[in-house]
Amino acid sequence: MRCEILCTGSELVEGRTSETNASWIIQKLAPLGIQAARVTILPDDARAITQEIREALARVRCVILTGGLGPTRDDVTRQAIARAAHRPLAEHPAARAALARWFAGRVMPVANRNQALMPQGAEPLANPAGTAPGIWISLPGGKTVASVPGVPHEMRRMIEEEVIPRLAGRAGPARAVRQLSVFGLSEAAVDAQVERLPKGVRYGITVRGIRVQLTFSAPARRRLAVEETARRLERILGRQGGLVLAGDADLAVETHRRLVRARATLAVAESCTGGRVAAMLTAVPGMSKVLIESVVTYANLSKIRRLRVSRVLLRRSGAVSHEVAAAMARGARKTSGADYALAVTGIAGPACAAPGAVRSGAAGRPEGETPEKPVGLVWLGFAGPGGVEATSLHLKGDRETIQTRAAEWALLFLLRSTIHELRVNPR
């Protein structure tokens, strides 16, 4: 089954807000076997939206709209759906009751009453997080229009709780889907391992940051073939040195899971990533159970004081070096009392490395860069009960890309290092 997604809102075509809902919805629909054939972003223009709904319904079986369900005159999605479906708008008792509950004990502004209007025959979709009910309407020819607010957290709950359960029944024969996230191998290296697939099994390969994602799918009756294929690739890619996780697992979540299981604690020392490793980790609820601290030692003085890196070592080897990465990790582990420590030091482009790393005086060269140490050079250090290790990366791209990729690689390095260490068991 194919669908189209229509995102409405003048802020989206005026560049004030970036549209992010469509790709989230697309990812939720894929496992149901529903593919997006098009995404259209339109301003709050009732005529254009009405026209686009009609055209989309002529092309596909299902149209999903986001935005335009608020109480103000800008919000025209209700009217547009009614016109496109040739149905009059009328107050829907259930939608009215939900609004009354939302405003219980307060006076409902007159404008909000409009939100109870639904095209005839439509069903309101419950919005637990806001005033705007969604709209679900079935039309002749097995066509469907679903409409949810554009506010991301309202949209997400309503797609998951209201739209997907209703769509699941209509999507036709379900497909068996298995996804693998592979870290530490290039797209080409992963692709080269996908050889002959069992009959009917399709695969897709995509890259997001350092993640190479493989998706295998087949008609539901071929579920076993899909699972066997995924298991086989997991083994092969693991032997090639990849870290293979199920689904779209996250490096930070995986770090948390493993450390909690091992009852181990972690400390981080960052230089060129400037807090990005800590930010990735602390996005995971419960991280305070395992993460003691991260020290963003941007200046050399900070590396010396906070992590007890030797001044001599910094002078001799430079801040971006095997020796300093190892010393930062060792120092972070000792000074924090954590079981494991991860350290990152590198040159992200103009001015990422600490001033102390500037050793060449060449004019016009990015701060921190030397002929032997180009922009993109990053050293990672790990310290655990079993000892200390370090490895280097050579990253390409602008400052932001290098900082982000370095943080991702650092977590991967931590996971790989702790896999070995956890067998030793720190406690």
Add this chain to the structure above:
Amino acid sequence: MRCEILCTGSELVEGRTSETNASWIIQKLAPLGIQAARVTILPDDARAITQEIREALARVRCVILTGGLGPTRDDVTRQAIARAAHRPLAEHPAARAALARWFAGRVMPVANRNQALMPQGAEPLANPAGTAPGIWISLPGGKTVASVPGVPHEMRRMIEEEVIPRLAGRAGPARAVRQLSVFGLSEAAVDAQVERLPKGVRYGITVRGIRVQLTFSAPARRRLAVEETARRLERILGRQGGLVLAGDADLAVETHRRLVRARATLAVAESCTGGRVAAMLTAVPGMSKVLIESVVTYANLSKIRRLRVSRVLLRRSGAVSHEVAAAMARGARKTSGADYALAVTGIAGPACAAPGAVRSGAAGRPEGETPEKPVGLVWLGFAGPGGVEATSLHLKGDRETIQTRAAEWALLFLLRSTIHELRVNPR
């Protein structure tokens, strides 16, 4: 003049990559007086793209395409433009020469030769960063199609260097535009101050994070009226307590600018923001000149050891308190030797606050939350040569929103605090 933007790429409708080019292009076109009427995202489907180009040309004067200019069979934009314009494709000598220069000294893969194909009458747009030349074609009726690659850094340079100069001449009379970024006031509070505007001056108001952006514009001959309006609002909003910066200035860039000017250094201590303040700061090249370090003291033990926050204070006041925020700032300043220090401690939702902050035993309550200290409570601390101050925030939203907003407010608090301090002059 109105335009439409057509982004092509199966990865965009399959949810593997989020489309970000369109809003960037829209922002670049606005000062030329070119408005986007629609954004369409389509898979690599030559028929659908051809059809959409034709329809867009019937609606607006200019169509801008991104993506689909690569050398592989997936890349169908060239063919689609040729079909939509009823022009045959032929090798363009200048495009061929540019490819030859790109591959100088290497063998050009056969597939890349396709990239020199242009619809008859089209002009290749130079791509300094990749192999794919863009396409510029003028069609009857004053219509234009411009096509650039989808790779963001190639797209950006080509829009700025090739497309905008060509469009500038066709966009009709230019408009005078002035933007203000207001921090620390709500959208409603800012809006309330925009009263009668001079004749012909229009304004728009939008919100991104804690930034409220005002845009004033008028026909070019009314430039003075636009500038006077912006200056007047800047004064009024400043008096209301807002921090008003020109254009779309960035809090981290502004922090950097002011500290460099004052020759002052900064240290940061973060708890619930988990590295996000440091990450925002270190996104700015040259930050190593002023930022000594950021300590992400996630556990109470880390606050005690790294920042010398007293154990008694943590027990008595809790980690999320006026007293601890002030003590963290004071400790960060002292232990780092920086001129200024900023501290953040709060409850971002499940498990943001350090375990020591859990004082109620209520089951099912987010870690760190107590009846007096709800999720979203954040304390900010500042220490400088003139003393220490602290302030609290009450933020709404999910974990990610609270963490991000808290980091933005923290930078604003720092800027406001240093404005006073810098008059004292720390050195």
